[in-house]
Amino acid sequence: DGGITQSPKYLFRKEGQNVTLSCEQNLNHDAMYWYRQDPGQGLRLIYYSQIVNDFQKGDIAEGYSVSREKKESFPLTVTSAQKNPTAFYLCASSIVGRASGNTIYFGEGSWLTVV
Amino acid sequence: GDSVTQMEGPVTLSEEAFLTINCTYTATGYPSLFWYVQYPGEGLQLLLKATKADDKGSNKGFEATYRKETTSFHLEKGSVQVSDSAVYFCALVISSGSARQLTFGSGTQLTVLP
DSSP states (O other), X not given: OOOEEEEOSEEEEOTTOOEEEEEEEOSOOSEEEEEEEOTXXXXXXXXXXXXXXEEEEOSSXXXXXXXXXXXXXXXXXXXXXXXXXXXXXXXXEEOOSSSSOOOOEEOOOEEEEEO | XXXXXXXXXXXXXXXXXOEEEOEEEEOSSOOEEEEEEEOTTSOEEEEEEEOXXXXXXXXXXXXXXXXXXXXXXXXXXXXXXXXXXXXXXXXEEOOSSSSOOEEEOOOEEEEEEO
């Protein structure tokens, strides 16, 4: 089935550790995104990428890093510089163009908890 | 800039009640409009969309009409079920050729009681 796969579903991080969340899509989409969602809150954009080997900071990029070496993959690293990383992380993808109705598709999300 | 304003929740209804969740937007271009649904502990699923004025999106008994004159895209369902309990997000996309194209509302929590 076509879609977006995020892993792991649940992840625990110790203080001072870096952790990486995986996101893979087989929809042949050019653009990929990472969002953070805190309990009871909306979505905030961390990073996005429109093309391989290029990515841009979103609204809350501090303490996070990404790479886009392949079209299908857009991993997110939560670094030790992120002081409050406990949250639900959502990966998404879409086509990019000027035609109307570009739908953004989401993965199932990853829960990160600091222990 | 572009923005989406949703009716604040939480919203609690009895089963078979009528649902309306208000959504209004401001946009510099000609947006497409979306409703997403998020069930507990899951990602966002596309519920319905409309790409131009007066279009009506519909799915699973939910409907929303793209009203350019009132810049609104209100979500409605005639008879809600317990299984509709979720968070609903209104969103707009400006198809400008840039990947930075999506703007979300803050979400509305819906709880349906049996």
